[in-house]
Amino acid sequence: MNSISPNLNLMIKASEKASKILIRDFGEVEKLQVSLKGPNNFVTNADRKVEKIIIEELxxxxxxxxxxxxxxxxxxxxDKDNFWIIDPIDGTTNFLNGVPHFCIxxxxxFEKEIIAGVIYDPIKDEIFYAEKNGGSFLNNKSIRVSKKNNISGCLYGVNFRKNLPENLIIRNTGSAALDLAYVSCGRFDGCFQKNVNLWDIAAGTVLIKEAGGIVDKFDLKKFNKISIKASNERISSDLNKKISIF
Structure with missing residues (x-):
């Protein structure tokens, strides 16, 4: 692993430890899909267990x-001004329905800026991480945003369709955090999310910035109903002209 700060190292270890519970519980959720009871309460408990482990580690x-x-x-x-931001299962609906696309x-x-982030997809065993001025990484390998420059030929992760240009190629994956992580490594060229929470997007924003991408500014004092637009630098200007809903 490349040289990282003690804080980021702790975040990575916390996500890895919590992922063991998440993988085990996901296997149980798949079994509950065919039962009359269903997995709803089970998933709520999984959320809480994962959160507890992460907090204890941090x-x-x-x-x-x-x-x-x-x-x-x-x-x-x-310390009331600096804080950890945790989403134990981003992509809960996917998890609930046995779809293997979710993450921690x-x-x-710190000092009114998101300086470090970790997004861990336990099913694919992919861990994205970044910290300010340290670059972005996927499974210890440096990553960069894509180099595409034609917005109509790009792929975007979104959580809505209304008012977006018809010629955009979009995917609604059900996980805002993984959408942003995918922008950071070039799988997606951009990402638009409306009315999401800070814990859905916080880690992904630093991943994209450190991978050479652009993230629109948003109010860090606001925890809910956040709208965000992110992309590689080459298409950012054109997207701002085409998409004015933010």
């Missing part, structure tokens, strides 16, 4: 950062 840093999580909300610790997402907001 708190080993002894820095008393606060914590923002999907399940519990904002947990105030001694962890970010660190």
């Amino acid at each position: 708190e080993k840093s002894k820095k008393n950062f606060s914590i923002l999580t999907e399940e519990t909300g904002f947990i105030k610790n001694k 997402s962890i970010a660190l907001l």
